[in-house]
Structures are given as structure tokens and as C-alpha cells.
Amino acid sequence: MKQFWFYFKNGIIGENPVLRLMIGLCSVLAVSVKVENCLAMGAAVIFVLTCSSIVISLLRKGIPDQVRIPIFIVVISTFTTIVDLVMKAYLPSLSKAMGVFIPLIVVNCIIMARAEAFASRKPLLPSIADALGMGIGYTLVITAIGVVRELFGYGSILSIPLLPETYQNMMFMILPPGAFLLIGIYIGVLNHVSRRTNK
Amino acid sequence: MKPQLKISLTLAIVCAIAAASLAAVNQVTQKAIAINSLKELEDSLKIVYPIADRFELEEASDREVSSETENQGFTIIDQYQAYRGDQKIGKVYRVGSKGYGGQIVLLIAISTQTNTMVGMRVLEHQETPGLGSEITSSHFQEQFQNKPLTDSFELNRDIQALSGATISSRAVIQACQGVLTELGKEADQ
Numbered sequence: 001m002k003q004f005w006f007y008f009k010n011g012i013i014g015e016n017p018v019l020r021l022m023i024g025l026c027s028v029l030a031v032s033v034k035v036e037n038c039l040a041m042g043a044a045v046i047f048v049l050t051c052s053s054i055v056i057s058l059l060r061k062g063i064p065d066q067v068r069i070p071i072f073i074v075v076i077s078t079f080t081t082i083v084d085l086v087m088k089a090y091l092p093s094l095s096k097a098m099g100v101f102i103p104l105i106v107v108n109c110i111i112m113a114r115a116e117a118f119a120s121r122k123p124l125l126p127s128i129a130d131a132l133g134m135g136i137g138y139t140l141v142i143t144a145i146g147v148v149r150e151l152f153g154y155g156s157i158l159s160i161p162l163l164p165e166t167y168q169n170m171m172f173m174i175l176p177p178g179a180f181l182l183i184g185i186y187i188g189v190l191n192h193v194s195r196r197t198n199k
Numbered sequence: 200m201k202p203q204l205k206i207s208l209t210l211a212i213v214c215a216i217a218a219a220s221l222a223a224v225n226q227v228t229q230k231a232i233a234i235n236s237l238k239e240l241e242d243s244l245k246i247v248y249p250i251a252d253r254f255e256l257e258e259a260s261d262r263e264v265s266s267e268t269e270n271q272g273f274t275i276i277d278q279y280q281a282y283r284g285d286q287k288i289g290k291v292y293r294v295g296s297k298g299y300g301g302q303i304v305l306l307i308a309i310s311t312q313t314n315t316m317v318g319m320r321v322l323e324h325q326e327t328p329g330l331g332s333e334i335t336s337s338h339f340q341e342q343f344q345n346k347p348l349t350d351s352f353e354l355n356r357d358i359q360a361l362s363g364a365t366i367s368s369r370a371v372i373q374a375c376q377g378v379l380t381e382l383g384k385e386a387d388q
Contacts, residue, residue: 033328059213064206071213078217082224089231092239153329174328 004129011133018141018183019190023109027101028142029179035158038146040094042139044087044102046132048079049111053119053131060120072115077106110134145182149173244279247320248291248308251281272297272370273377276304288312292381293322296374299366300325303334307378309348319343319375324367331367339368343375352376 015021018028024045031041052075056063063071084102087095095102105111114134119127150156153173155163172178244254257278272295279291289310295302303324308317321335333339342358352375354360360368 062209064202064209067206067210070210074210074213074217078221081221085224085228085232089228089235092235169329171329 004125007126007129008133011130011135012137012140015134016137016141016190017110017113017134018138019187021110021113022187023113024111024138025183027104027108028138028145028183029176031098031101032142032145032149032179033153033174034097034150035143035146036094037097038143039139040087040091040098041101042135042142044083044098044105045108045110045138046135047083048076048105049114049135050128050131051079052076052111052115053127054124056115056119057122057124057127063120068120069116072112072120073106076111076115080105110138141186144186145179148182149178153178243306243320243322244281244291247306247318248281248289251283251288253282254279254291255282272302273373275377275381281308289317290382292378294374294378296370296377298324298326298334298370299331299364300327303367303370303374305371305374307343307375309378309382314348316343316346316348316375318345319371321371326364326367330361331364333361333364334367334371339371348379348382352379 011017017023018025027041027045031037052072055075056072059071080103083105084095087098087102114130118130122130147157150158151162152170155161155167155169170178241254245251248254257280274295276293276295278293280287281289281291289308289312291306291308293304293306295304297303301324303326304322306320306322308319309315310317319340321340324332324334326332326334339359339361346357350357352358352372354365354369354372358368358372
């Protein structure tokens, strides 16, 4: 159980996929315009990552080394397509807002990297812990970016207006530079804090 | 067993299981997805042409494919007859036009009774958020409401362009002009 928490926390802080490993940045930058999109993207990533980690970890002894990458891709794309279809069927407006980024989870490096580096080498429980940790770590960062971008870019959070009518929306927050700046600031802050605590 | 055989067998089995589970999910969601897209189209047809109560898709064979249209990037995706009761009152065109960030898909409703453009509505676009994406705003789309077809449909003449988004605005206008040309052709026939 202690091990479980270790791997779980590792994904959120120690090796946060976005701020530390810096993988899967494309979707973070593109989708984080609104908090709603961030939460949906986070949920989709957690689902795909956890399911594929479970399957790959269970199959790890049966997977021949030579075809492990094709098998990972088949497993990951199956779960991604399931998410895509379910969202299209039951959450059509959200699915429209996310556009191509749900299908693109297939090539999200976080999932590939965790399958290759972790799930294919470790037993079931640590793999689940790692997938959940990484997924939640991803969701926390993307949502933290989304909150700031939506607040300053649209004056609202979760489409609830928070700033007065007279507030002039900061256009650059909605555009790509806003995401790049924020992600840089977050990486800097995390590095600063962890350096302090390590002393 | 030969190692090659084992490798290909494993891969085949994994693929087969994946295909089977996807088929199952597709079976469940297929209907809901089809209903969603149909409803979405119907809703937007209603919004663009509020007084019509029924729309009928015109078969593609009934019209000339407008490949020779001069406006680059302009395509008619499909067109609908609008009815009120049993009376034919106009047409709705679903057209594509080349914008700044990719194709813009819009609906343009024409009343054949009053010779006006009833309205315009953007369905899909990839324009810059905050600038070009304003083509979906009501203050831009209102400019196309109940507009006589004899108007010139020129940027900054009778249609106010969006500031910072001339290309997106022009794409919408090109779509309108394309529809007008198409209407002219149909009238000639």
C-alpha cells in the first residue's frame, strides 16, 4: 500500500508529466482555453491511461518484445476510440469543443511513455497507481492553466461570469502565447519550490 | 511453435479483441450519434430560417456540381428546400468557404418569395479565437438578416468587417456571393 502511494504521488509531484517530464504538452496548450474543456480532457486522459495501463500490465508477460509498440498502440487507440464515441453520443457539445484532441490522445506521449516505461514492466497495482497519479497530475496542471486563461481571457470560470462587464478580455490569454507563458511560469515556480525544499 | 508465428498470432489476437470491443461500443453509441448530428442540423436550420417548419434535402443529382465557381475554396455541401405548411418558401444552403484557419461551414437561408437573405449562421470554423471566431457573434451575423439579394455584399460597403479579422469576414461574404451566383444559375435554367 505504501508503494501504491509512492507511485501515485510520483505522478502528481515528483515526475509530473507536464511540468517535470514535459510530455503531452500539445493538448495542454491547445485545450486549456476553458476550464470545462480541461476537466473533460483530464477525465479522458485518466480513463485511457488507466485502462491501457491495466491491460498492458496484465498482458506484459505475453507480449513479445518485437511487437510491443504495435500492441500498445492498438490497446491505447481502442480505449481512445471508446472515449471518442461515448463523448460524441452523450456529450456532443463538449465533444465538439475538444475537436481533434480527443482522437489525438492516441499519440499523447504521456500514455505511450507510461506504457513503455512503467506498465509493461511492473505488476498491476503499481501500474494503476502510476496511471492514476500521472493522469491526475496532468489534469491538475491543465486545469490550473485553464482557470487562469478562462478568467482573464473570457472573464469567467466554467462559463460563469466572474469579472464585471467593464472588464476588457485579455485576448492573448486565449491565444497560444497565454498558454506558453503560463506553462513556463508554472515550471519555474515548481522548480523554485522543490529546490527550496530540497535544501 | 516458431517465434515468428507466436509474434504474429499474439498481435492478431490483440487486434481481434480490440476490434470486437470497438464494434460493441459502436453498436451502442451509433444510434445516439446519428440522432445528435441530425438534431443539430435541424436545430440550426430552424434558427437560420425560423418561419419555415419543414426542410427537405435536395438530392445531389438535381443540381449542377458547382466546381466552376470562381470563388476559390467555395463549395456547396448540400441544399435544402424550406417549406411552411405545403408552400415552398425558400432555400437553405450549407456551404464551405476558405477562411483564415481552414474551412468555414455555414448555412445561408434565402427566401425565394421576398428575394432576401433570411439569415446566415456559422456551423463550423477554425478561426483565431477572439478575432476571427467573432464571425459566430450575433452582431456580425445580424448584418445578413433580411438582406435584399440585390445588395452588393461587399466588405465595408454593406457588410462591416470584423476588426482584425478581414480574411474571416471575407470568407463569409464569399460564401454569400457564391450562393447568389448559384441562385442566378438556377434561375437561368
